[in-house]
Amino acid sequence: MAALKMFPKSVAPVRYFLSINRWIEISFKNNYSVFPSYYVKPVFRKEQQSLLEGTEEGEKLAHTPIKPAKNHQTSSAFYDDLTRQFTNYIMEGGRKVLARQLLESTFENIKRLQLERYNKANPSQQALIEVDPKVIFHTAVENSKPLLKLTSIRRGGVTYKVPVPISDKNAQWVAMKWLLTAAKDKDRKIHLPEKLAWELIDAFNNQGRVIKQKQDLHRQCEANRAYAHYRWS
Template sequence: MASLKCIRNKIQSAFILYSNANACKLTVPHKMMSQYPSYYISPIYNKDIQSAMTKAGETQKLAHIPTRAALIDQTCSLTHDPEVSLMINYIMKDGNKILARSLMEKTFENIKRIQIQKYHKCETEEDRAAIILNPRIIFHEAVDNCKPLMYLTPIKRGGVKYQVPVPISDKRAQFLSMKWLITAAKEKDSTVRFAYQLALELIDAANNTGRVVKKKQDLHKQCEANRAYAHYRWS
């Protein structure tokens, strides 16, 4: 009987039952949810990091350490770009990733066509050298140019809500940059394709011009105008 009580107590401590008005939810501790034990290390799938570790002689230390399996989006392909994959996920709607990936590929194709046309219209070699023909470089520059440094958050003090400027994290800034680019590409005429409009927005943002860059600058101006409320962030 004592052993049965001990087993019952262990089961009750491992599984906690929460009851709602609709149904009961069974919550399992975090350690039981993990597929791998805590001493398993994350895989190193980047070839550049692998070559650097090989030169430093650190690969022998990891030879006999258990390693987790790589995730589906972790690949050593040379064409893999984490930011491009993230942009595809933001474009995706209703789980149709094939369509989102094809739209991104058409966007890069349109960027290449537009830049090549500009390249052939240039008369001097200096002007041609200033034109970037790689769509991925244009994409990364556009995302970096659209990232805001601060944003406004509502904070209530004395029954009044103030728009307080606060610094923004890198992950949030990247999300807002990509979201603004996608939203600007959707605001188009019915005769213009989404991939072509997104290509134009990326080229403008890479040149530090366009609607998305103006939106970022307007946000910074609002943060500058509301700098008198910055002390509410800590109060």
């Protein structure tokens, strides 16, 4: 209010609204961040810091303003960003503790199933069986990522399904969505951790419903390749 009294009544409201519009423009440009756009994301993992040590990129980061790490980003050996994202996708109604328990039970089921196969296998085949749930989870998500997607483009009053490349971030979200949807589409007598463990193991071995869904999507994109030029027109 003191700043408005410094200007005449006809000028103060105009300058006030101009400053508000300027603030909104800066906020949209920085995605509502309190840090300027030249601030870079932090490197909080010790493995990544050791790789940057002594390199030109590391020297550049040493003299660049850096944003603080978020409250869930730690250098702990148990931190896994992909697991954290998948926990958020499982969560419903803000019950994150329940979502973590379901994912931990899923990893326990994967470990149990893989150890049973490992103990029953021949010594020559045991080296081919993966028993680490985190490795199985990461590989399953990677195997489930689609390379293309279909988007609707309207030309001449007709809507075409046009195949376009998909970004890695979006492909990762689609893969985890498919895995979770396949796990939820189950018999009521089967608990989510059991079904999700089966789906992850199947995707790890490049088989199952999610892999078939990805292949069907690629097949549709191949069938609609004649409409690919509409992407640029």
